[in-house]
Amino acid sequence: MPKVNLKRYTLYLVRWQLSTPILAGVLFVLSSMDKITATVIANLIGGLIFFWVDIFIFTSKKLDVEWEIQEDIICVDCGKISRGYRIVKADNYDKSSDIKPQFRCEACSIRKTEQLRKRGISV
Numbered sequence: 001m002p003k004v005n006l007k008r009y010t011l012y013l014v015r016w017q018l019s020t021p022i023l024a025g026v027l028f029v030l031s032s033m034d035k036i037t038a039t040v041i042a043n044l045i046g047g048l049i050f051f052w053v054d055i056f057i058f059t060s061k062k063l064d065v066e067w068e069i070q071e072d073i074i075c076v077d078c079g080k081i082s083r084g085y086r087i088v089k090a091d092n093y094d095k096s097s098d099i100k101p102q103f104r105c106e107a108c109s110i111r112k113t114e115q116l117r118k119r120g121i122s123v
C-alpha cells in the first residue's frame with residue numbers, strides 16, 4: 001500500500017462530502033427534466049467545480065509540509081516557555097535529522113514561516 005498523506009486524504013474525503021449537497025441541489029433544480037439528462041448535467045457541473053479542487057488537493061506543496069508540535073518548550077528566538085512549533089519537512093526543506101530540533105512559540109513560528117516563504121520555500 002502506498003504511503004498516504006493524511007492531510008490530502010482527509011481533504012479528499014471532505015471534498016466528496018461537499019459534492020453530495022451540490023449535486024443534490026442541481027438535481028433538485030433540474031427535477032422537471034428526465035433523470036438521465038439531469039444527472040449528466042449535474043455531473044458536468046460537479047466536474048467543472050471539483051476538477052480545480054482536486055488539482056489543489058493532489059498538487060499543493062503546502063499539504064506536504066510536516067509540522068511537529070511539543071508542549072512546554074523554550075522558544076529558540078524569544079526564550080518564552082510555551083507550546084512549540086517547528087517545520088520538520090517541506091519541499092526543499094528537511095530538518096528531520098536535526099539532533100537538536102529548534103522549536104518556536106506561536107508568534108516566533110509565524111515570523112519564521114514568513115522568512116522561509118521569502119526564501120522560496122512552500123510552507
Ligand SMILES: [Zn+2]
Binds near residue numbers: 079
Ligand atoms: Zn518566541
